[in-house]
Amino acid sequence: MLSGTQQAVLFDYIVALGTKTINHWVFAPAVFVIGTVVIVLLVLLASIPQRRYQIPVKTALVALTAGMTLCLFLIGFAYLFVIAPEASAYLGGFERYVGSGVLAGVVATVYLWVYHFDDLGTKVRKLFGTLFIGGTMALTIAVTPILGAEIFTNLDENSRQFDFYWYGHYALMDTVDFDNDKVYVVIQDFYRPMYTRIRYYSTPLRINGPIHLPYDPKNIPDTDDPVFNIQGDVQDWAHELISEEYDYVYLAYINPLFVDIYGTLFEPSAEIMERVLYKVVMLPDDQVVLRPIASPPNW
Numbered sequence: 132m133l134s135g136t137q138q139a140v141l142f143d144y145i146v147a148l149g150t151k152t153i154n155h156w157v158f159a160p161a162v163f164v165i166g167t168v169v170i171v172l173l174v175l176l177a178s179i180p181q182r183r184y185q186i187p188v189k190t191a192l193v194a195l196t197a198g199m200t201l202c203l204f205l206i207g208f209a210y211l212f213v214i215a216p217e218a219s220a221y222l223g224g225f226e227r228y229v230g231s232g233v234l235a236g237v238v239a240t241v242y243l244w245v246y247h248f249d250d251l252g253t254k255v256r257k258l259f260g261t262l263f264i265g266g267t268m269a270l271t272i273a274v275t276p277i278l279g280a281e282i283f284t285n286l287d288e289n290s291r292q293f294d295f296y297w298y299g300h301y302a303l304m305d306t307v308d309f310d311n312d313k314v315y316v317v318i319q320d321f322y323r324p325m326y327t328r329i330r331y332y333s334t335p336l337r338i339n340g341p342i343h344l345p346y347d348p349k350n351i352p353d354t355d356d357p358v359f360n361i362q363g364d365v366q367d368w369a370h371e372l373i374s375e376e377y378d379y380v381y382l383a384y385i386n387p388l389f390v391d392i393y394g395t396l397f398e399p400s401a402e403i404m405e406r407v408l409y410k411v412v413m414l415p416d417d418q419v420v421l422r423p424i425a426s427p428p429n430w
Contacts, residue, residue, distance in 0.1 A: 137211050140219050144207050146231075147222055203229065218327050242303040300329060302408040302425040303381045312378045313337040314408075315371075320359040322384035329383060339377075358389045364392050369419050372411050380409045380421050397421045 206228045210219040316338045318326050326341050341360050380403045390403050397403050401423045409421035
């Protein structure tokens with residue numbers, strides 16, 4: 132039996148299959164180019180009267196349909212049982228994952244080319260080869276520059292600092308020791324999807340785990356709801372920071388309610404602001420105080 136959360140994810144996934152588009156920068160040209168090639172080939176072959184073309188065309192259509200169906204089923208299975216709840220609750224990466232279904236088209240096309248090559252006439256072979264090679268070249272030309280720029284940006288330290296998530300959370304990314312420090316990242320409920328992105332960009336930094344209570348994407352919490360990844364009152368949080376040996380607290384996204392509940396834990400002279408990194412400082416009386424040590428540029 133599926134849990135209530137899993138049932139909600141399954142429903143949203145089925146709805147998304149009919150409403151969302153494949154808009155990722157890699158798969159958009161892939162779907163267009165390869166999809167066009169497959170459709171043209173199948174239409175041309177199906178219009179040829181000779182019976183010898185009916186079997187490969189039907190086989191290609193079956194492979195295409197079955198491949199896409201299996202792909203979509205496995206993606207849905209992954210959202211329910213494999214992908215982390217904080218990502219599956221929002222169908223994170225849906226457009227990219229569903230775009231992988233274009234591989235079914237590749238399978239169908241390759242099947243025609245390899246297993247029914249001898250059944251195809253010379254003109255059809257040439258047409259097939261021209262379209263396939265042309266489609267591959269067009270896809271390569273469309274994707275390579277963007278993919279190369281993406282790789283360069285993520286490998287180059289200077290470029291990466293201008294990335295939205297890197298630069299936006301500069302106080303965290305440029306201050307801590309990624310290999311040795313431990314940071315408690317505070318994220319307001321309204322911005323919950325940002326958790327997985329911050330965790331991705333801060334790897335291998337040790338950060339607190341999320342609380343797996345995904346809300347309904349159709350009923351997003353408002354800006355005054357409690358911060359989602361802190362449990363308990365100020366004493367409970369202070370005890371967690373000490374017992375779990377956190378070195379820093381990073382306020383990624385907060386709201387006024389956070390200040391009302393947890394504000395007394397900060398150094399009296401400290402201004403409590405988001406995108407600011409605070410050092411966890413132990414006092415002689417076994418108390419803890421949060422002291423600001425890094426802010427984003429121009430703050």
